[in-house]
Amino acid sequence: MKYGILHPLVAAAALAQTPPESHPSTRSNLGASFENVTVTPGVWISPDDVGSQPIVYARKKLEIEHHNTYMIFMLDLNIPDSDVTTLAYYSSLVPGLAVNTTTRLHWWGGNYTIGKHGLFVNSSEAVAEYTAPRPRDSTNHTYTLYLFEQPRDYVFPKAALEGTYYSQTAEARFNFTLAPIVKEVGEPVAATYFLSNNP
Ligand SMILES: *[C@@H]1O[C@H](CO)[C@@H](O)[C@H](O)[C@H]1NC(C)=O
Ligand SMILES: *[C@@H]1O[C@H](CO)[C@@H](O)[C@H](O)[C@H]1NC(C)=O
Ligand SMILES: *[C@@H]1O[C@H](CO)[C@@H](O)[C@H](O)[C@H]1NC(C)=O
Numbered sequence: 001m002k003y004g005i006l007h008p009l010v011a012a013a014a015l016a017q018t019p020p021e022s023h024p025s026t027r028s029n030l031g032a033s034f035e036n037v038t039v040t041p042g043v044w045i046s047p048d049d050v051g052s053q054p055i056v057y058a059r060k061k062l063e064i065e066h067h068n069t070y071m072i073f074m075l076d077l078n079i080p081d082s083d084v085t086t087l088a089y090y091s092s093l094v095p096g097l098a099v100n101t102t103t104r105l106h107w108w109g110g111n112y113t114i115g116k117h118g119l120f121v122n123s124s125e126a127v128a129e130y131t132a133p134r135p136r137d138s139t140n141h142t143y144t145l146y147l148f149e150q151p152r153d154y155v156f157p158k159a160a161l162e163g164t165y166y167s168q169t170a171e172a173r174f175n176f177t178l179a180p181i182v183k184e185v186g187e188p189v190a191a192t193y194f195l196s197n198n199p
């Protein structure tokens, strides 16, 4: 089966498709397009263009099993610690990409399967509904989209079971760690990322 009909030129590349020095990481590219802009790793996109969730699709050479089920995440890896807490607690935060930054969950959808043209389609409500990036400062924020396999017997981390991420508030979404997800389901099978700031 061949995927990537939408953007066949950018096949899975040999380089990391996640931001340099970030974990988890993968070399397989995940296709993602907002209404007017296609994501390529590291591209800068205006906050005006990311108001609604992107369509996400499998690349041609991505070795994805079409009968599997997947989860999609989007995280901001550059939230200033000072937006979240006070100095005394910086060291307790899940580290972001730069010094004194942490993370924020923007989107977590499960029960995705591969449909027509390699598009990922979901069959249940998101665990964390897509929240549009609205970077407050002029430094670039790094928004990373990850695709994980979702095992049939997938068990949510406690916070997700408690419905924490249904809320789109900063309180619920900041300081988010993928560690328990990676522990449960393994490394991401594909990813991509873009930058944005408030110029
Ligand atoms: C995409 O571009 C069209 C045409 O310029 C515009 O009308 C529309 O609002 C844009 N959509 C978004 C989400 O910015
Ligand atoms: C951030 O998350 C970590 C790990 O989940 C937790 O131990 C820590 O208390 C959190 N810090 C704050 C300030 O919420
Ligand atoms: C990180 O935050 C601490 C406390 O505000 C500050 O002293 C330090 O200079 C900051 N580091 C960087 C690289 O901004």
Ligand SMILES: *[C@@H]1O[C@H](CO)[C@@H](O)[C@H](O)[C@H]1NC(C)=O
Pocket: 071, 109, 110, 111, 123, 124, 125, 126, 127, 150, 154
């Ligand atoms: C998948 O769908 C089932 C049934 O709607 C739901 O209970 C479960 O939480 C969903 N899992 C994920 C990861 O979204």
Ligand SMILES: *[C@@H]1O[C@H](CO)[C@@H](O)[C@H](O)[C@H]1NC(C)=O
Pocket: 053, 108, 109, 122, 123, 124, 125, 126, 128, 129, 130
């Ligand atoms: C699919 O996910 C989107 C956003 O994550 C959500 O708005 C939509 O309700 C989901 N579709 C179904 C059929 O649940």
Ligand SMILES: *[C@@H]1O[C@H](CO)[C@@H](O)[C@H](O)[C@H]1NC(C)=O
Pocket: 042, 043, 044, 138, 139, 140, 195, 197
């Ligand atoms: C943000 O990233 C873009 C693309 O790499 C770059 O051109 C721009 O200078 C960066 N802005 C800042 C404030 O670093």
